[in-house]
Amino acid sequence: MLLQLKQVSLSFAGNTVLHDVNFGVDAGRIHSLIGPNGAGKTSMFNVITGFYRPQQGDITLDGERIVKRKPHAVTRLGIARTFQNVRLFREMSVLENVMAGQHCRTRAGALAAILRLPSQRAEERRILETSLECLDFVDLLGHQDRLATNLAYGHQRRVEIARALATEPKLLLLDEPAAGLNSHEKQALIELIRRIRDERGVAVLLIEHDMSLVMNVSERISVLDHGSLITEGDPQTVQNDPKVIEAYLGQDDEELAL
């Protein structure tokens, strides 16, 4: 098991957001986390990536404890993420955005930069090459010099994925990557997610509301409701689980399209 959450509980001012969650993602898996709005999915991402500190429980990545670590330390250990509402560095170029991901894999300091040491120059070249390779991977080569904010929305989402891949993660967390994409782009996203796993060996954990996409791409699905995991299994099992159907009753149309 690559990522493991044990009895994780999180609450804000007495409101329970996550309750005794036990959850795991296998290496090299495409795993989805679904559930009605407000179920605590994004909170779970924030707990995993160190943005929130759970009151209880333990989280490990490859056997290493990551709970109570700062987000940047979690990223260095191998978990990368995207955000629900795209959070690129808007006024910077696409290439500079992706280069951000390489920061935690490089180490040249101020003195090396001021003196332009050979090691620093080699490192800068490597940052550039890796970043361009990641941009190529999401099929955005040629856009690298544009300002991130000037890109079409679907492209911005892909830049965010490229930036996350540039951190060379073991596990990639995607928070609603299909939100706002048209059906054509969704199809491309499904292929991209598969290629991330197949070609780069990165496990993917996905929060998504688009059920056809979830059913199509996932190998395993976990369902969260009111902060608790109610079921887990392959798409077929989850789709027919009465507890899941119950959890979704009363939700909006988009969710019902399961």
Add this chain to the structure above:
Amino acid sequence: MAKSEPKPTPVSHVDEPELHKHDSHETDVHEPGPRNLFQRLYAAFESPGRRRALHVAILAILIVTPWISSQYTTVILTNALLYVVLCLGLNIVVGYAGLLDLGYAAFFAVGAYTVSILTQQFGVNFWAAIPFSLMAAALAGVIIGGPTLRLRSDYLAIVTLGFGEIVRFTARNLEITGGASGLSHIPEPSLFGWHIDSSIDFYYVFVVLAVLAYIASQRLFDSRLGRAWLYVRHDEDAAEAMGINRVATKLTAYVIGAIFGAIGGIFFSVNLGAISPESFSFQQSVLILLAVVLGGMGKIPGVILGAFIVVLGPELLRDFGTLRLLIFAVLLLLIMLFRPSGIWPEKRS
């Protein structure tokens, strides 16, 4: 539910990135189109060849000037070059990392006092005293930066203001710093037998310092660290998610800014041969910040321009006598009115 008819996905809003709405008022900066005089002027210096020519021209002017002008001009220009070093240092803190610092003169003071005390009272060689002075400034940067960098920018500004005043009051009340009258008879340095003492000597020392500060700024800006400052300034959370330690990154900006300030202070003290707490007043911090904001935060040539304007402006207006500061203030206001993001703002496209 599984049986319910699949609804079409909600109307896709793919082709119209709603994200454009924020910068609609500054599209002229990003999109090709009618450009104003300033932009055309600055664009002329964007190509590497022209930039190199400009560098050579400016360097030539700097080298020749003291031979064709009065000693008075040389002294004023030396002061302007000192400001270039200080402003480039503060630019790293304010312009790159986005941390408002109202007490920058404190680092300037730490550099000046450390080197003066070591050379004058302990007889340490000037060049040997420099590393200690830089370390003291870096330590001051960590002391002020460490506990305060979690504060939002306006609170940080207040704390740095307080820190600047603390340093000045400390210098005024300690015996080792000479109290209110400060330190005098600071020995002049020599380099390979060359005794640096005339105003022209110091002018050239400051030319070298300004050029080095310029090169260092430029190289930092083009490095992994320079980008990290921008990432943290733009979106702290996204930067953290990319594996960037935001506290360490900001602290580095603070420490490097402090070292630039200390270098300015070290050579300022040996140039004048005497320093007093009033050399490092709040007004000094404000003038340095003013130059950075006036020139264009984060834009190296802009900041250099700002430093020259702040130092040379009041001198050029000397003919107006007592009115000169008033006129200078009005000019500054007009500049900020018409160029709100600085004379030569950072343009990212």
